Amino acid sequence: MNRREAVTQVAWILGGVFSAPTLQAMSRWEQLASTETGSSKPGSFLTETQHAIMGRVAELIIPRTNASGVDSPGVDSPGALDVGVPDFMEVMLRDCYGKPAQDLFLTGVGELERKGFLTLSPDQQTAMLTQIEADAQKNSNPSFWLISKELTLLGYFTSEMGIKASFDYQPIPGRFEAIKIKPGQKDFMYGNQA
Amino acid sequence: MNLNLKAEKDQTYDAIVVGSGMTGGWAAKELAEKGLRVLVLERGYELKHVEDYKTAFKDPWEFEHRGKISIVAAEEHYATMYFSAKEGSQYLYTNDKENPYVQKRPFNWIRAYHTGGKSLLWGKHTYRWNQEDFLANAKEGLGVDWPIRYDELVPWYKYVEKFVGISGQPEGLAVLPDSTFLPPMAMTAPEVHLKNSVAQKLNRPITIGRVAHLTKPQPWHSAVGRATCQFRNRCSRGCPFGAYFSSLAATLPAARQTNRVTLVHNAIVKEIILDDKAQKAKGVRVIDQNTMEVREFYAKVIFLNAGTIGSTSILMNSKSARFPNGLGNDSDQLGRNLMDHHLAIGARGDIDGFDDDYFFGARPGSLYIPRFRNWGNDKRGYLRGFGYQGGATRADWSRGATETGFGSDFKKKMTQPGPWKINLSGFGEVLPNPNNRFTLSEDQKDKWGLPQVVFDADFGENERAMRKDIMNDGAEMLEAAGFKNVVAYDNPVAHMGLGIHEMGTARMGKDPKTSILNKFNQVHTCKNVFVTDGSAMASASNVNPSLTYMALTARAANHAVEQLKARNL
Numbered sequence: 001m002n003r004r005e006a007v008t009q010v011a012w013i014l015g016g017v018f019s020a021p022t023l024q025a026m027s028r029w030e031q032l033a034s035t036e037t038g039s040s041k042p043g044s045f046l047t048e049t050q051h052a053i054m055g056r057v058a059e060l061i062i063p064r065t066n067a068s069g070v071d072s073p074g075v076d077s078p079g080a081l082d083v084g085v086p087d088f089m090e091v092m093l094r095d096c097y098g099k100p101a102q103d104l105f106l107t108g109v110g111e112l113e114r115k116g117f118l119t120l121s122p123d124q125q126t127a128m129l130t131q132i133e134a135d136a137q138k139n140s141n142p143s144f145w146l147i148s149k150e151l152t153l154l155g156y157f158t159s160e161m162g163i164k165a166s167f168d169y170q171p172i173p174g175r176f177e178a179i180k181i182k183p184g185q186k187d188f189m190y191g192n193q194a
Numbered sequence: 195m196n197l198n199l200k201a202e203k204d205q206t207y208d209a210i211v212v213g214s215g216m217t218g219g220w221a222a223k224e225l226a227e228k229g230l231r232v233l234v235l236e237r238g239y240e241l242k243h244v245e246d247y248k249t250a251f252k253d254p255w256e257f258e259h260r261g262k263i264s265i266v267a268a269e270e271h272y273a274t275m276y277f278s279a280k281e282g283s284q285y286l287y288t289n290d291k292e293n294p295y296v297q298k299r300p301f302n303w304i305r306a307y308h309t310g311g312k313s314l315l316w317g318k319h320t321y322r323w324n325q326e327d328f329l330a331n332a333k334e335g336l337g338v339d340w341p342i343r344y345d346e347l348v349p350w351y352k353y354v355e356k357f358v359g360i361s362g363q364p365e366g367l368a369v370l371p372d373s374t375f376l377p378p379m380a381m382t383a384p385e386v387h388l389k390n391s392v393a394q395k396l397n398r399p400i401t402i403g404r405v406a407h408l409t410k411p412q413p414w415h416s417a418v419g420r421a422t423c424q425f426r427n428r429c430s431r432g433c434p435f436g437a438y439f440s441s442l443a444a445t446l447p448a449a450r451q452t453n454r455v456t457l458v459h460n461a462i463v464k465e466i467i468l469d470d471k472a473q474k475a476k477g478v479r480v481i482d483q484n485t486m487e488v489r490e491f492y493a494k495v496i497f498l499n500a501g502t503i504g505s506t507s508i509l510m511n512s513k514s515a516r517f518p519n520g521l522g523n524d525s526d527q528l529g530r531n532l533m534d535h536h537l538a539i540g541a542r543g544d545i546d547g548f549d550d551d552y553f554f555g556a557r558p559g560s561l562y563i564p565r566f567r568n569w570g571n572d573k574r575g576y577l578r579g580f581g582y583q584g585g586a587t588r589a590d591w592s593r594g595a596t597e598t599g600f601g602s603d604f605k606k607k608m609t610q611p612g613p614w615k616i617n618l619s620g621f622g623e624v625l626p627n628p629n630n631r632f633t634l635s636e637d638q639k640d641k642w643g644l645p646q647v648v649f650d651a652d653f654g655e656n657e658r659a660m661r662k663d664i665m666n667d668g669a670e671m672l673e674a675a676g677f678k679n680v681v682a683y684d685n686p687v688a689h690m691g692l693g694i695h696e697m698g699t700a701r702m703g704k705d706p707k708t709s710i711l712n713k714f715n716q717v718h719t720c721k722n723v724f725v726t727d728g729s730a731m732a733s734a735s736n737v738n739p740s741l742t743y744m745a746l747t748a749r750a751a752n753h754a755v756e757q758l759k760a761r762n763l
């Protein structure tokens with residue numbers, strides 16, 4: 001059995017816990033022997049413009065919001081940019097994603113760059129991402145969109161500010177019991193995913 | 195000459211225990227508490243309870259990759275990907291790249307070379323075997339008959355359960371005998387619903403998983419420094435509370451309290467040294483994993499607790515004029531009948547409603563559905579049975595990656611618990627088969643010059659037939675309880691090793707012609723060598739095996755001390 005089959009198996013066992021891009025990333029194991037990873041610093045994976053584009057994309061996915069849940073500079077809850085999602089994306093793409101996923105991702109950002117994403121109005125940007133998402137949904141292959149979204153959510157919802165603003169963080173719950181919750185109540189976070 | 199004699203004396207103990215994991219810890223504790231001076235030899239590095247659990251208190255944001263494994267780490271841990279694909283726990287798994295093995299047929303060999311062994315990794319599910327488990331081979335004419343029966347093991351089950359501390363619910367079932375329990379963990383609302391529906395519609399009992407966690411520590415637990423479980427479910431990073439049973443938290447501290455135990459690390463036991471005249475073992479030869487220095491240690495009795503593959507490899511490596519094919523291997527059974535549990539199969543689904551039901555805390559355990567096939571009046575076209583572990587939980591923010599939408603509403607939605615999901619994962623019994631085996635390579639060596647292990651085993655017809663039921667029955671139970679989107683899944687290439695319940699390869703039996711060990715885990719033809727880990731198993735049951743290994747170890751240690759006193763060893 002080769003490594004790619006091993007990865008597919010793992011996916012089976014986990015029953016879809018890994019997203020397609022993560023899996024694809026892992027399928028790069030076979031190439032690993034000859035290449036090395038981890039030598040570049042965060043910031044060197046994307047150009048400055050691309051970094052800015054991804055910052056904007058991430059912020060559109062998880063915007064900074066106020067108490068009423070509207071995009072606003074009057075911060076109540078930080079957004080993807082506040083918690084440094086673009087830098088995090090670079091680290092993850094460099095260390096945890098394989099060449100095919102990296103290429104897919106770079107093609108996607110390149111496309112946005114070509115279309116002058118940063119010069120568009122917020123509404124136009126949102127419309128463009130909505131279209132990209134709709135296209136991505138058409139097939140089950142990994143896509144630029146899925147990678148971006150997965151990394152934004154991961155970067156945000158596991159960051160200190162993101163966790164504290166979003167969840168009832170309970171590092172040491174001390175008990176386990178069935179309870180009732182009210183509509184709209186925040187989820188708990190136990191920090192046990194790592 | 196004088197010097198050598200002195201050295202030999204300095205290196206002589208009453209007993210040597212090879213391995214400090216789940217069973218080695220028990221051997222060390224029992225032998226030392228009964229008055230023996232014990233040397234424990236551990237091939238891996240020293241890991242200290244509490245202070246070396248470096249990731250245990252880390253918050254999610256303190257992990258560079260937020261828990262995801264990097265490509266480099268995945269390469270080093272490819273056999274253990276399924277379990278170790280976490281940033282916080284990979285340090286407890288052995289690096290596969292540095293410790294290679296050969297797969298004639300696919301086998302994932304998951305190891306933990308450090309103090310405590312795999313007792314630091316285990317899922318803590320602890321179930322007694324039942325009467326039938328010890329009778330099945332004889333009834334069906336498979337493998338060899340067990341030389342012991344359930345009743346003989348009961349006092350030893352009781353004895354180890356009390357010390358281990360097992361949370362669970364008594365049910366009075368013959369198929370899943372009750373242990374001595376600490377309070378059970380709670381079930382979530384959809385789990386209670388599943389339990390009731392399945393009891394009503396299919397007449398199958400479901401119970402809460404029986405797990406080795408202190409839900410209410412007793413004085414003997416506190417005495418070794420163990421405390422109540424905090425329900426953080428960060429167990430895979432090591433438990434600073436000593437709340438789950440491991441040899442690091444429980445048996446080794448108890449062993450040390452006797453002041454009769456010496457633990458030596460980085461000591462790879464290569465072989466057993468045979469005293470040819472006496473037909474007894476006189477000691478072991480060890481390679482220091484860092485310096486490559488070779489040393490010898492001597493003792494009256496030797497306990498092999500290096501894990502199933504580890505212990506049997508040591509026997510295979512111990513060749514002499516008397517035992518050219520490995521110590522005790524007159525029967526050619528050494529390395530054969532390699533068993534595991536087969537998993538990576540089951541059913542999952544979603545359930546509507548229960549919107550205001552939730553739970554507080556992260557439960558380090560699940561439901562348990564005991565075997566119901568080939569039990570009582572049920573007769574199937576295959577032999578033996580399977581059980582399920584699983585549970586219901588609510589989807590968290592990570593569901594967002596595959597849900598449509600983004601922006602502020604989406605963000606808010608992700609901060610609230612998602613729909614309930616359930617998973618039932620089957621654990622099936624694998625039959626003993628002499629052609630499922632491992633051998634030692636003739637030409638491929640590891641970096642210490644020891645022959646690499648060659649795996650050559652796979653599931654057979656019986657396992658494949660059973661898998662169909664595991665899928666269908668799982669789906670049937672979920673449907674009976676009204677779950678939706680029920681998917682029965684099977685991994686078409688699931689293979690041996692992934693179950694991490696390696697068993698067999700030096701089986702117990704009544705007859706030295708067909709087995710390696712006698713009813714007290716002694717090598718038939720070399721009585722002062724005991725093998726009390728999974729190597730000894732003559733069949734595999736469908737429940738997790740470690741509790742039974744522990745009971746067998748305590749029983750064997752008791753026998754060894756009695757025999758020593760009677761001067762029979």
Ligand SMILES: Cc1cc2nc3c(=O)[nH]c(=O)nc-3n(C[C@H](O)[C@H](O)[C@H](O)COP(=O)(O)OP(=O)(O)OC[C@H]3O[C@@H](n4cnc5c(N)ncnc54)[C@H](O)[C@@H]3O)c2cc1C
Nearest residue numbers: 213215216217237307311312317318319463504727738740
């Ligand atoms: C992720 C995971 C989940 C599991 N879940 C469960 C569960 O829920 N229930 C259950 O019952 N079981 C479970 N198991 C299995 C359980 O961990 C093993 O059955 C148990 O640890 C075996 O005990 P052992 O003493 O034979 O081996 P180990 O605990 O692995 O200890 C062997 C020790 O021997 C040392 N050693 C090996 N070779 C040598 C040598 N040549 N010289 C010196 N030392 C040596 C090793 O370094 C190690 O410390 C699980 C295992 C894993 C990995």
Ligand code: SF4
Nearest residue numbers: 423424426427429433
């Ligand atoms: S859940 Fe319990 S056993 Fe697991 S790490 Fe936390 S306190 Fe320890």
